[in-house]
Amino acid sequence: MDRRRFLLLSALGIAGLTFVPGIFRPSFASSKLEEDIQKRLGVSLSQIKESADVKLQAPTIAESGANVPVSVESDIPVEKVDSLWIFVDNNPSPWIADVKFTPMNGKVYFATRIKMGQTSNVRAILKLKDGSFLMAAKEVKVTVGGCG
Amino acid sequence: MQLTRRDFLELAIITGAYLSADPVSALAKMKAEDIMSFKSLGNVTLLFTTDLHAHLRPLYFSEPVNLVPPKGLEGIPGYVAGKDFLKMYRIKPDTLEAYFASCVNFPELAEKFGKMGGGEHITWIIKSIVNERGKDKVLVLDGGDTWVTTAIGLFTEGKAVVDWMNYTGYDLMVAHWDFTLGKEKFLQRLKELKAEFISQNVVDADFGDLIFKPYSIREVGGVKLGIIGNSFPFTPIANPREFVEGWSFGVREEQMQKFVDELRNKHKVDAVILLSHDGLPLDIALAKKVKGIDIIISGHTHDVTPKPYFVGNTMIVIAGSHGKYVGRLDLDIKNGKIRDYRFKLIPVASNLIPADKGAKELIDKWYKPYEDKLKEEIGVAEVLIYKRDTFFSTFDRLVGMAIADYYHGVDIVTSPGYRWGTTILPGQKITVEHIYDFTAITYPNVYIMKRTGEQLKAVWEDVADNVFNPDPFYQQGGDMSRLYNVEYEIEIGAKQGQRIKRAWVKGKELDPKKEYLVAVYGGPTPPPESLVPDAKPVPVYDIVIDYVRKKKHIYVDPTPNVKVLDAKYTSPLEAFGKGMIRRIKA
Numbered sequence: 001m002d003r004r005r006f007l008l009l010s011a012l013g014i015a016g017l018t019f020v021p022g023i024f025r026p027s028f029a030s031s032k033l034e035e036d037i038q039k040r041l042g043v044s045l046s047q048i049k050e051s052a053d054v055k056l057q058a059p060t061i062a063e064s065g066a067n068v069p070v071s072v073e074s075d076i077p078v079e080k081v082d083s084l085w086i087f088v089d090n091n092p093s094p095w096i097a098d099v100k101f102t103p104m105n106g107k108v109y110f111a112t113r114i115k116m117g118q119t120s121n122v123r124a125i126l127k128l129k130d131g132s133f134l135m136a137a138k139e140v141k142v143t144v145g146g147c148g
Numbered sequence: 149m150q151l152t153r154r155d156f157l158e159l160a161i162i163t164g165a166y167l168s169a170d171p172v173s174a175l176a177k178m179k180a181e182d183i184m185s186f187k188s189l190g191n192v193t194l195l196f197t198t199d200l201h202a203h204l205r206p207l208y209f210s211e212p213v214n215l216v217p218p219k220g221l222e223g224i225p226g227y228v229a230g231k232d233f234l235k236m237y238r239i240k241p242d243t244l245e246a247y248f249a250s251c252v253n254f255p256e257l258a259e260k261f262g263k264m265g266g267g268e269h270i271t272w273i274i275k276s277i278v279n280e281r282g283k284d285k286v287l288v289l290d291g292g293d294t295w296v297t298t299a300i301g302l303f304t305e306g307k308a309v310v311d312w313m314n315y316t317g318y319d320l321m322v323a324h325w326d327f328t329l330g331k332e333k334f335l336q337r338l339k340e341l342k343a344e345f346i347s348q349n350v351v352d353a354d355f356g357d358l359i360f361k362p363y364s365i366r367e368v369g370g371v372k373l374g375i376i377g378n379s380f381p382f383t384p385i386a387n388p389r390e391f392v393e394g395w396s397f398g399v400r401e402e403q404m405q406k407f408v409d410e411l412r413n414k415h416k417v418d419a420v421i422l423l424s425h426d427g428l429p430l431d432i433a434l435a436k437k438v439k440g441i442d443i444i445i446s447g448h449t450h451d452v453t454p455k456p457y458f459v460g461n462t463m464i465v466i467a468g469s470h471g472k473y474v475g476r477l478d479l480d481i482k483n484g485k486i487r488d489y490r491f492k493l494i495p496v497a498s499n500l501i502p503a504d505k506g507a508k509e510l511i512d513k514w515y516k517p518y519e520d521k522l523k524e525e526i527g528v529a530e531v532l533i534y535k536r537d538t539f540f541s542t543f544d545r546l547v548g549m550a551i552a553d554y555y556h557g558v559d560i561v562t563s564p565g566y567r568w569g570t571t572i573l574p575g576q577k578i579t580v581e582h583i584y585d586f587t588a589i590t591y592p593n594v595y596i597m598k599r600t601g602e603q604l605k606a607v608w609e610d611v612a613d614n615v616f617n618p619d620p621f622y623q624q625g626g627d628m629s630r631l632y633n634v635e636y637e638i639e640i641g642a643k644q645g646q647r648i649k650r651a652w653v654k655g656k657e658l659d660p661k662k663e664y665l666v667a668v669y670g671g672p673t674p675p676p677e678s679l680v681p682d683a684k685p686v687p688v689y690d691i692v693i694d695y696v697r698k699k700k701h702i703y704v705d706p707t708p709n710v711k712v713l714d715a716k717y718t719s720p721l722e723a724f725g726k727g728m729i730r731r732i733k734a
Contacts, residue, residue: 059398060621061614063384069356069396119644141622143385143610 033087033094040085040095041125041133048125048133056124056136062116065142071111072124072136079103082127084110090120118142178244178261180500184276189490190480191369193281194421195274198291198447199469201325201568202301202309204511206263206498207585208571209470210254211452212536213723216715218616218623219641226428226451230723237454248472248495249452255532255727258573262499265471269496271316271507273474278317285369288316288343291447291467292323292379292425295337297568299522299584300514305329306337308514315510318343320364324380324425324448328391328590346377346423348407353396362407371418371481374411376404376441378424380448382624388591388673399426399621401437408440418484421445427625428453428466435459442486445475449625450536450567456491463489469568471496522581527696529576530703532720532728535569535586538615539628539638540708542720543569543586547688548632549704550695551594551667555683558596559653560604560634564670565615565627574730578696587670587689594669594691596683602660605648608636612647616640631709634658639713649713701732 037045055073062068072084078101086096099110108126116122119141126134217227228236230251239245247257248264278286290313295306306329313321321343327334338345348362363376381399384392404422411417419442424431427449435444436459443463450469457464467475473493480488515522535543548561570585572578599607608631614624636651651658668674669688696702706720706728721728 055402057402060619061382061385061624063389063396063398139622141613141617143614 032092033089036087036093036095037085037125040098041127043133048135050137051134052136054124054126054134054136056122056138058122058138058140060139061141061143065116065118068114068116068122068140069111070114070122070124071109072126074108074126076108076126076128076134078105078108080129081108082129084108084127085123085125086112086114087123087125088114088116088120089123090118091116116140116142178497178500180502183244183494183497183500184273186476186478186492186494187490188281189478189488191285191371192373192479192481193277193286193369194289194443194445194475194477194479195277195286196289196291196423196445196467196475196477197270197294197471197473198425198445198467199293199450199568200265200270200290200309200471201293201469202296202298202306202588203265203471203570203585204267204298204300204308204312204514206266206269207470208258208573209264209472209569210251210258210532210534210536210571210724211249212538212567213251213718213720214538214716216538216616216640216712216717218618220618221429221620224429224432225453225457226432226449230718233452239454244495244497245454248468248497249454251536251723253727254571254724255573256725258571261497264498265496266498266503267312267316267471267511268503268505268508269498269501270471270474271312271504272502273494273496274316275504277476283317287320287366287368287373287375288318289375289423289445290318290321290343291423291445292321293325293447293469293568294321294323295326296328296590297325297588299518299581299588302584302588302590303518304514305333307340308511310337310341311514312507312510314340314342315507319366320344320346320375320377320423322347322377322379322423322425322447324383325387327379327383328387330391330590331393331395334391346375347379348376348404349378349381349397349400350392351396351400353394356396359395363411365411365415365417369481372416373419373421373481374415374417375421375423376407376411378404378422378426380425380625381430385672386624386626390673391590399430399434401434404434405438405440408438412440416484418481419443419479419486424448427620427623428464429620429623430625431464431466432457432459433620435462435464443477445477452493454493456489465491467493470570522579522584524580525577526580526583526693527578527700527702528732529572529574529578530701530729530731531706532574532724533572533578533582533702533704534720535571536567537627537708537720539710539712539717540630540720542704542706544630545632545704546695546702547587547692548630550692551669551688552632553695554686554691555594555596555665555667557665558667559664561632561667562669562671563630563632565611565629566670567627574728575732578702580693583689583692583696587692589670591673592669592687592689593685594667594688595674595685596680597666597668597674597678598663598680599666599678600660601653601658601662601664604664604666605651605658605660606645608648608651609645612638613644616647617644628710635709635711637711637713640715642714703729703731
């Protein structure tokens, strides 16, 4: 664990004298995600279905939280797709990217690198032209490592 | 090998079997012929070793007392140890097979059956089978963790082992600890290595280009085999990242699926084999995701599979560690179908398997400059000194004692949960080489840091999740860090970050606000600003060697410092028996 992560963890309020269960996942973190999704997509997270048609690639354990490669791919014809959002649940600011697709893209594919403060779900949400939403989520662990 | 009466007597002296009532019958059950007996089958033989950890000479190595499973993985190979293991595979206790595959009665059985492994014996087994089958029918594979982590591995920077592999005739290899030679030296060794190095999961960190050949296609026994390589997916996390700077790892299962399909559809191979250093639990999980792999030859977690484990049609096997086994898998392959197979893990019983003369000469030559230094007897063990277990080992407690003695005033010593090392029998002389067997890494320094209780708890939780995450894709395949001067209670099935329920340092409850002085080694290099400035980093092997030399009689309390709240956790004394302690009267 690096210094930054310690600072971040303490900023999230891990200061209790005993180890209270649940303290690593403050409840406001998920509501921040819900707020962001509501604001940017105009729907609530609970209305979005997970779908195998969205393929999200990310490491299970990040080699560095500062630089996590993520790619999103789908076989849904690009003509039917409007846009893509990427979120990281437990980042102080969960929103990562908005991507608009046009038929000129040829295929639904987007790859980037993101910064993660701690272990979290990464979400890719596709909006189709018919107004529906599809999502893929994957947990990426940010760890100190060291085993053998 | 036919044993004469004289051989028996010699063996009896070597193994100490003369103590048993009927040494001849005890030994007659285990001639080299019996150990090697195998009714060959089909047109292909795969021979494989893994996790040799540079043990070119025979050693004792006990399997773990505990392999505490994460929730949902109970009973799966990789999480069954000791008596339960013997039951699961119906292995009779107190046999050679039981001695190799479990910890049960290890100290007594070690006296009876003697040492395990050794390069010259492995070579003899491999060459015998190649002779019997013909080279065109055999492929010899190694699963990595091969070149380093003993004195001879460290001092020759892996060269001694590469030389032995070339002599023995290995065909293909993947890696993990081998990378800790550093990129430049690692690539140099690959040039010297006659075997081909394959890995589909090592890529350029910037552009994602493959660094190595992802797979190899071999004509064996008249059929085409496609062998894909996977090196240890978490190398830059588990070991210092600077050794592989610029390379990115990961399981890369999506990419692997593409290579499996490519081998089948484009190259029309008859069988797809994965040579892996993923670890057995991860490979079992991987076989559920990647379709079309016929055989996975696993490595990393040091598990022993006396019988193959199947996920659908994918057969998974793993050949232990430390040179204890050579895996032999005979296959009848025709027109893209595996029609039959026969499998055996051949125990490398050093006293019964002959030595290959050339291999022995080669190993002796590499040892020669270091022999005097390594043979030096620095103490005697009054307890079984071992490494493997999920939470605790006598060696790790010994390291804790040595480091706490060297750096006065240290509160806590953390020792990494590696699965490699050696085993020193009670009453056995401790040599300098033994200490290297446990600690010979290319980044051996002990560092002293200041950490608050809260920071320590976060780190321990982090390691616990790498061990106990219910999804093997999120595990790293090691054991829990060993904590000296700390006692703690753990709930395996609790959520990430909530497993460690209570912890005490030197008998006092861990205080989240208090700063503790912590000694660490064997992990990622600590950032310089976290170090205590006036504490000089010293290699861990030097500290332990000096400590043993000073104390001479080495006794370590074998009572674990960990209480597992929601799973069975067997104490070493119960598993090894009272024979694990041999106090010498003053």
